Amino acid sequence: MARIAVIGAGMGAMATAARLAVAGHRVTVYERSGTFGGAVGWYERDGFAFDTGPGLLHLPAVYRDLFVKTGKRSLEDCVDMAQANPAVRHVLPRHGLDVTLPGASHGGVAAALDGAFGPGSGERWNGVLGRARDVWDATRRPLLEEPLREGARQALGTDPYPAVRRSGLLRRRPPTLAEVAGRELGGPLGEVLTGLVRAYGVDPASAPGSATVLAYMEQTFGSWYVRGGMRALATAVYERCLERKVEFVFGAEVREVLVRDGRAAGLLLADGSERAADSVVCGIDPRLLPTASPSRSPEAVPARGEDVPGRTTLLLALRGARPAGTVHRTLVHSAGAPVTVMRPDDPATRPDGDHEAVTVSAVHGPGTAEPEELLNLAEKAVQGLRERLLWQEVRTPADVEAATGAPGGAVPPPALAGAGGRLLYPGNASAVPGLFRAGGWAHPGGGLAHAGMTGALVSGLIVEGAGFRGSQ
Ligand SMILES: Cc1cc2nc3c(=O)[nH]c(=O)nc-3n(C[C@H](O)[C@H](O)[C@H](O)COP(=O)(O)OP(=O)(O)OC[C@H]3O[C@@H](n4cnc5c(N)ncnc54)[C@H](O)[C@@H]3O)c2cc1C
Structure with missing residues (x-):
């Protein structure tokens, strides 16, 4: 049994903590604020209540897997979850257009788009999403299910989106998401795609075509709401951690990761005290802690941040x-x-x-x-x-x-393949042995689902070692 110190009680950090506790480790989470959940907040006033962070969950399988792997009660036993159906309504005031799309039905979506944007629109949309499916198939494992390896990082820098070739044009570089939207969808339908991607904090003018995978994931796996607010999901993950005997120390701001004999050895807290640990999981923006910062990593990966x-x-x-x-x-x-x-x-x-x-x-x-x-x-x-x-x-x-502590209140989007690797995140293993990165600022990036995946990746690396190749 090793002592593991986890920094921050965000969703990625808590998902990691629960998994490590199940594997038999003694896990303590150090959180600077007085509560858990980070971005997943809840505001109440005069009988009204609001999610202040995410309002929907995509890829619920990530949390289903977490609950299956960490206890007897399933996710659905712990929270009341429902798929949003219709999935989304798009209003385009400049064009006087308004379309409501059903959840998880490619045929239903095509029919709705034909009705709003004219015949053939649904086919063009599903054509793009079909190519986005190729992106999903090609990148799912290396981008989402495996710790980022150096070879994979290089391969993932190439955009896997099979853009439609325009006759007579030399292809100098892969098209951006904005160009894909303009050429393969056009007009207001293209704006639906660029707007949807932009809502993740991804700039369509510089993002690769692979960003179409965000629309594919939503349409294929649906958008899910937790009754009682998304904060109820954070509460369920926190309670699962407590069931597994994870200890939480609130009001404990971490200033630095201690390194002794070349490996992570614990934490230095803001009150000047030290906490010894055998391994440390950084669940916050690593730019906040010099030792966890990716500039110390052999991958020399620039931290995401300024552009987020x-x-x-x-x-x-x-x-x-x-x-x-x-x-x-x-x-x-x-x-x-x-x-x-x-x-x-x-x-x-x-x-x-x-x-x-x-x-x-x-x-x-x-x-x-x-x-x-x-x-x-x-x-x-x-x-x-x-x-x-x-x-x-x-x-x-x-x-x-x-x-969250993230400078400027930046909200990290999911990692994307292409763009020369610019939209990838620092790997889950750092240059310092015993120091790992979880949460939305580590591979495979932000968002409830992606940050949740860091839990499986980091716990796999700690439990199985550097040879861990992702869960099967
Ligand atoms: C307004 C908003 C809207 C969002 N919308 C969506 C959405 O629609 N869909 C979606 O999937 N995702 C959305 N997200 C993103 C999603 O909420 C996060 O990516 C996800 O919750 C994962 O967070 P995390 O694990 O990175 O931890 P964070 O939420 O970043 O939490 C980090 C925690 O660490 C603590 N901490 C920071 N510094 C220290 C320190 N030095 N010592 C100790 N503790 C520290 C913080 O107090 C915090 O509790 C949204 C986020 C925001 C803010």
Whole structure:
């Protein structure tokens, strides 16, 4: 039994902690704040309640696997999870278009797109998603299920998206996601794709075609909501950790990883005290800890960070009932980042049936709309929004930084293949023996599902050693 110190109680760190405890290790999580979950927050006021972080989960299999591997009760036994169906509504005010797409049905999606954008649109969309499936098939293991190896890093730098060749043109470089959207979808349908990718904090003008895999994952595996809010998922993972005897120390800010005789030996806390450990898992942005920083790694991988945007979120308390048939998630597309409007049908989020809680968010960056403009865009999705508004709470990137510690409140998107490896993250094993990286700033990147995967990768590396090749 080894003593393992985990830094931060975010979702990736807790997923790692639970798995390591099951493997027989003595695991202690050091969290600087007074609670667990990091970005997965919950805000309550006057009987209204809101998720302040993610509003939906893609790839629920990641957490199903975590619960199967760490205890008797399945994920579904621990949280009340439902697939959002319809999956998403797209509103394109500039084009006067509005389309609602069903969940996990390629045929249903094609029919809806044909109806909104004209015949042939569904076929073009599913053509792109078919090629995105090739990306998924080619990269699933090296990008998601295996610790990042040096050879794989180089291979993953090449864009696997099989873009449609344009006759008569020399192919100098693989097309960007924006070019794929323009050439293979065109017009407003292309904007649906670029907007969807942009909502992850990925810039379509520089992202590779492989970013189409984000749309493929959503359409294929669905979008899932946890009743009682996504915070309930964080609570379930925390409780699973406690069941497995993981110890949590709250109010414990880690300043540095201690290294003795060339290997990780514990933590230095902000109060000046030291905590000895046999291995350390960094579950926070590694730029915050010089020893975990990727610049110390033999891969010489630049840390992700400067190019990663934050979010602005409005929590809206509305009078009046949520109309029957309201779509859970709407993307209102604009010239800049789209606005995501979440309207969960969940009594836990409102004081009674005569009120509604709505969350509006947009990726923050150059050209991001101000809260007032976000409200204007959200109004395209929620009829009579301003007349119904009782109060609003604005959450800025500074609030996200306070919740996660990530400089600038940056929210890391999932890792993507292509772009010469620029969109990959530092590997889970660091240059310092005994020091590992988990959470959204490590391979395979951010988002609930991807950060959850770091739990399987890091625990595999610690339990099975450097030869670990991913779970079968
Ligand atoms: C507004 C917002 C919207 C999002 N939307 C989505 C979405 O729609 N879909 C999706 O899949 N994902 C979304 N995400 C991302 C997702 O929430 C995260 O990627 C995921 O929760 C994984 O987080 P993590 O493991 O990296 O830990 P984090 O959430 O980053 O938590 C890190 C933890 O470490 C603690 N910590 C930091 N520094 C220290 C230190 N020095 N010592 C001790 N503890 C420390 C922090 O207090 C925090 O608890 C969103 C995030 C935000 C903020």
